[in-house]
Amino acid sequence: MAELILSRPHAVLSWSITEMSKLAETSDPSVIRLCRRLGCNGFPALKLELAQALAAAQQQPRRRTLAHGDDPVEAMMNDVLERSEEALRNARTDMQPVAVARAAETLAKARRIEIYGLGASGFLALEAQYRLSLLGLATVAYADPLVQGSTAPLLGKNDVVFAISFSGLTQYLVETVSLAKSSGAKVVSLSPTGSPIANLADTNIALNAYRKSDNFLASPPARLAMHMVLDVLCLAIVEQMSAIEKQ
Incomplete structure (x- = not known):
């Protein structure tokens, strides 16, 4: 179950506990036990902690490797434009x-x-x-x-x-x-x-x-x-x- 969560963290946010247990080939009580071992009082609490962790990680700006001679400001402008277009689409x-x-x-x-x-x-x-x-x-x-x-x-x-x-x-x-x-x-x-x-x-x-x-x-x-x-x-x-x- 832990491997499934780590491999598909964004998808887990939209799953119910039944969907989680089915995809992990386990039972609902097993999912609840895992949540408690991780310090969460149930599956909704685990998803909340996961969402907060993902949000914190994603707030970090994406860094690109610049080729020699590239203008770093222009690279930032292009990066923001690409991310904005992606979000709008x-x-x-x-x-x-x-x-x-x-x-x-x-x-x-x-x-x-x-x-x-x-x-x-x-x-x-x-x-x-x-x-x-x-x-x-x-x-x-x-x-x-x-x-x-x-x-x-x-x-x-x-x-x-x-x-x-x-x-x-x-x-x-x-x-x-x-x-x-x-x-x-x-x-x-x-x-x-x-x-x-x-x-x-x-x-x-x-x-x-x-x-x-x-x-x-x-x-x-x-x-x-x-x-x-x-x-x-x-x-x-x-x-x-x-x-x-x-x-």
Whole structure:
């Protein structure tokens, strides 16, 4: 099992414990025992630790061997461009038009929208708040888990939580989204397919690119990919709002 995790760390993040045990040709209890030996209280906790370790490793800039006479700044420029193009292509592949349209309709009809994100996703939550507010939607963004936890139970059936997470595994965010859903609010998420946050959401816009590229979590490509998704979503919301006005 340990060899399987080490050989396919990104893939493990999207597996359930049953999928893990099946691929490792073992049992669910054996997987749980391995998790505990590694200091994790179950398979979800192991995936969270793995995601954090991968993120930390991938934040390190990729270094290239320069040929004699090459300009190091030009090489950096080319490297950032290549990684950005890769992230945008992967994000386009991940996005499903049906999910984007459904998310846009949900957000356009909301009485109030609360956008949740933590860490790097918190900055994107603030950007999303700015964009949705410009469209005339009642929107607020919270990047503090304590504030999220205090406002989520106050939401109702006409409200929407827009949860943004690069990994979809952040435990604080999972708990907050669960609170909002229990209060009757609808949940739209931007997170990897099959992640805990995606599974809680009524509609998830998939962004799995970080599983395909060792460089996705580096800041410039990650920001570009997420901003592209927001661009598409906002355009879809404008279309939905126009359709609602014509009804």
